[in-house]
Amino acid sequence: MAETREFEVIVYGATGYTGRLVAEYISQNYAGDLRWAMAGRSADKLAAVRDEIGAPADTPLVVADADDPQSIADMVARTRCVATTVGPYQLYGEPLIAACAAAGTDYVDLCGEPAWMRQMIDRYGDQAKESGARIVFSCGFDSIPFDLGVWFLQQAAKEEFGEPSKRIKGRVRAMQGTFSGGTAASLKATMAAAARDPEVVKLLLNPFSLTPGFQGADQPPGNTVDYEADLDSWVAPFIMAAINTRNVHRTNFLLGHPYGEDFVYDEMVLTGPGDGGEAAARAVAGDNSLGSDDGPKPGEGPSKEERESGFYDVLFVAEGEDGQRVTVGVTGDKDPGYGSTSKMIAESAICLVRDVPDAPGGILTPGAVMAAPLIERLEANAGLTFKRES
Known part of the structure; x- marks a missing residue:
């Protein structure tokens, strides 16, 4: 993946309950060290959450909506990895999976929906291998x-x-x-x-x-x-x-x-x-x-x-x-469901980008692609x- 992408990580769903916690964790622990942005459907809500969590005023905000495929494609083209908390994933997740698999953009989520995950493996697994996208489900308490x-x-x-x-x-x-x-x-x-x-x-x-x-x-x-x-x-x-x-x-x-x-x-x-x-x-x-x-x-x-x-x-x-x-x-x-999960997905995204940048693409698990370095993180x-x- 090109090193010149604008962001290392975009937190998609940053105005939701869990997404806000992920953004807050990154802001508190990686501000000034990580090129990151907050994304969601409303610029006004994103700005309000940015201010409420104490993130720097110049934290980039990206407007993207699962119902607008072009906005999703534009978002994933700007970053090396998307960390998404927008679920249920079987209702809202496929457009983002498709865009990441096509663009070679890494992806982490909190999915615990095995039937949908299998459907995504069947539909996009080969394309992710070809593009180099590392799509990693279940980066929270599950699993x-x-x-x-x-x-x-x-x-x-x-x-x-x-x-x-x-x-x-x-x-x-x-x-x-x-x-x-x-x-x-x-x-x-x-x-x-x-x-x-x-x-x-x-x-x-x-x-x-x-x-x-x-x-x-x-x-x-x-x-x-x-x-x-x-x-x-x-x-x-x-x-x-x-x-x-x-x-x-x-x-x-x-x-x-x-x-x-x-x-x-x-x-x-x-x-x-x-x-x-x-x-x-x-x-x-x-x-x-x-x-x-x-x-x-x-x-x-x-x-x-x-x-x-x-x-x-x-x-x-x-x-x-x-x-x-x-x-x-x-x-x-x-x-487990919020405090620990929000830290785990953030560290998973950063681990993918920084610790295992040369790992091959595909639809993966945390244990298959980044076990030792993620445990260390x-x-x-x-x-x-x-x-x-x-």
Whole structure:
């Protein structure tokens, strides 16, 4: 990609709740060091947000609208990477994907919509390879802590076992914070799409929906309540597993199956031992609030204090052939859906542009294109930790 483009990163959707947080993070941490701009549908709203977040008065503003393809094309031609928070992506995302794939412009988003992602892979994957565009979905809480957590653990497994583990568990130990309104809207849009199209249902049910032409080993169902003796805890379904597990398998696929073609991975929530743990697990399993009309709305979100007090802690367990185990913990210091996610997508965009500029194009995952340098960035700048525990 030409080094002479006007911007390194454009934040598209900067007047939305999450986009504003991304712009604020970049302004506070990279002002004067990064050539960046804020983009959205309204110049007046962009200027107001720029002033509200304390960004420099000369921060460039770019007017672009998904309903105006020429404005999208003009925007992507000016930058090396677009970081977009404009979702649900299945409703608003394709024009930007098409423009980036055509122009050789890098792209990062917060997508957790696997059926739409597969459709974009089929439609634009080859063009992105040809143009050199690195299109990277799921650069927030879904799915960076999980995709990179598995990658990080596999490096430890190779040291301990002499080879990667064929079986890894992801277990959420603790989490405080809310899922984003965008996540809730994406879930509703996905369910509506499934009701219209049986092919969408097939993609949603297939753990290998993001690995075209490859179908791996049977995977755990992930929708049960059970007791795991090795962890002395009951486990419950984890709502983000539907996207995270597919991204992990896609990373393995894109890297040439270093985890093995028979790799097995699942994610659950740990709720503790005993009767209390079982009751908590059943309560988690029965919680449908994210998809209800009372759930968070796009553009809405928690207060700064709520974001600052949030956190998450995920355990990853690798099993060896002889009963050996290696464990890794991944933590984040802000609420997952907003505070941590906004930092992760910003660092992903900068990592693509600055740390892996020569990586080939295509529709990729964080783990496949920038695992080690992104982990380094996230630990240095974004409040995440990746630590081997045993």
